[in-house]
Amino acid sequence: MRPVLFSLFGLDIQSYGVSKAAAALLAAFLLGRAFHARGLTKDDAYSLVMWATIWGFVGAKVYFLLEHAGEITLHHLGGSGFTWYGGLIGGITAFLVIIRRRKLPATFVVDAAAIPLTLAYGVGRIGCWLSGDGTYGRPTDLPWGVALPHAMVPSQVPVHPTPLYETLAALVIAAALWLWQRRTRPALEVFGGYLILSGVSRFLVEILRINEPALFGLTQPQLWALVSVAVGVGVVVRRRLRSRSRSTPAVAPASADADGAPGERPFIEA
Numbered sequence: 001m002r003p004v005l006f007s008l009f010g011l012d013i014q015s016y017g018v019s020k021a022a023a024a025l026l027a028a029f030l031l032g033r034a035f036h037a038r039g040l041t042k043d044d045a046y047s048l049v050m051w052a053t054i055w056g057f058v059g060a061k062v063y064f065l066l067e068h069a070g071e072i073t074l075h076h077l078g079g080s081g082f083t084w085y086g087g088l089i090g091g092i093t094a095f096l097v098i099i100r101r102r103k104l105p106a107t108f109v110v111d112a113a114a115i116p117l118t119l120a121y122g123v124g125r126i127g128c129w130l131s132g133d134g135t136y137g138r139p140t141d142l143p144w145g146v147a148l149p150h151a152m153v154p155s156q157v158p159v160h161p162t163p164l165y166e167t168l169a170a171l172v173i174a175a176a177l178w179l180w181q182r183r184t185r186p187a188l189e190v191f192g193g194y195l196i197l198s199g200v201s202r203f204l205v206e207i208l209r210i211n212e213p214a215l216f217g218l219t220q221p222q223l224w225a226l227v228s229v230a231v232g233v234g235v236v237v238r239r240r241l242r243s244r245s246r247s248t249p250a251v252a253p254a255s256a257d258a259d260g261a262p263g264e265r266p267f268i269e270a
Contacts, residue, residue, distance in 0.1 A: 059090020
């Protein structure tokens with residue numbers, strides 16, 4: 001564990017903060033490339049990432065505080081303690097506001113953000129692991145289980161390195177989305193795929209995590225993951241149905257004659 005990477009002029013540079021900064025820079029770089037390829041300005045991409053990151057942190061902190069409303073201390077108000085789905089809500093809200101204000105092509109931008117968001121999440125999870133913030137999994141006797149005696153939230157027994165599982169899953173999801181978008185797809189289908197795959201990934205990793213059940217034996221992140229999968233499936237199905245309806249040729253009127261011209265209905269004797 002390396003909660004503090006190094007010190008500079010007496011200031012501790014924490015791995016958690018560095019990972020989040022690296023995640024934002026990576027997302028800005030990738031989204032900027034996508035904007036440039038589309039003929040849009042990279043500055044708009046950078047603004048989107050910046051504001052989504054800022055409000056993502058705000059949303060993540062607010063959500064975390066709401067989760068611990070009955071037990072808030074000064075420690076909860078510090079630089080640790082963020083909830084991913086609160087950050088996602090805050091980030092998406094800021095994203096949509098900037099898209100509207102700058103009059104950007106919304107469906108393109110949302111699709112283009114799927115892979116940068118996935119990889120940024122994976123990079124951010126590396127910081128969670130290095131800081132030992134308690135997002136690791138249950139005890140395990142598997143060869144890659146790791147004890148974390150010096151973590152922010154220590155564990156004296158080997159545990160599942162679930163943040164690293166999520167980083168690996170992010171790489172797989174990003175590769176799948178990249179292959180998915182190489183073919184012509186209806187608008188928003190790539191983002192729908194992101195919602196499905198990321199939701200499935202989070203649901204599965206929660207099986208190994210130590211979060212308390214919230215409803216029906218499922219943890220709160222698992223409930224959010226199910227919402228993500230349901231919304232993603234709805235987006236993909238709707239966009240495909242709309243695409244098919246647009247590509248289906250019109251049916252000739254029933255009153256047309258044999259030559260295809262409008263005419264009287266043929267007389268059939270009983």
